[in-house]
Amino acid sequence: MGFFDRILGRQKTEAAPRRETPLSLQLLLPRPLRLDVNVLSRTLQGFHPSLSGARFEFDRQASTTMGAEVGVARWGKHGVQVVVFSKPMPGAVVELCVGPAHFGADLKEQARAHAAHALLFYAGEEPDRLEQFVALGLVAVALAKEGALVVLNESAHTSFPAQALIPEEGEDLLELLRTMPLTALYVGFVKLEVEGEAGVWMRTYGAPMLGLPELAWHARSHAEGEETFGMFSGLLDYLRTSGRSFSDGHTAEWNGRHVKLRLPRGRETKFLDTEGQLFVLEPQK
Incomplete structure (x- = not known):
């Protein structure tokens, strides 16, 4: 059970009963944040014409009970619960997501020194898990405009610079969130240097949250990182959009690279563990 589940796993919402673990993103903040429902509502509405009816509501009762700023953003069939704590996240959770992330050391140090954090979880009725992530991303960007440092995805062991998600003038944020590589934020891409193993293992985390399998690759060096990142994202997106699945012994091709798929074996099962x-x-x- 992750940190998010320990905090909110038993909280009830007005949404339909959940049949699976709700998707979640987290934000690291340089300072405590008060939820201004008017500002956040206008920000969401300004992202895209389809969000013209978006509204942010403050939950005073939950805020008092939890000792935090609690609210929910709603539009269409989407709902995103937001809980803002005026204290840092546990260091182990931060390091799990920030340590292997693919951005600069300066921002990582700022992230580790954060003073407050926010938890976002999906509480709507959209069945498509990618669209749920997009909804979470929209609210994360709205909060990023208030100064958030980094967006975390604890289930995926990854994070992404919050300010880099803020759209430029004329940019379609919905399209950006729907088409960004899965391994940028929705699925984690982690490199493992395993004792006794030459080269570098590269693997995904969190793909099952999208109904997809985890992937792993034994690279000769870190130099294969960019190509492997693209291959993982491309193959996972193929599975997601086609509705097909992989099995042991299948072959696949991505960008001219032909690969065969197999299950982990021997000692690999220890460092390639997955649910x-x-x-x-x-x-x-």
């Missing part, structure tokens, strides 16, 4: 399915990709000779 869902995981396939190791091997070069197809």
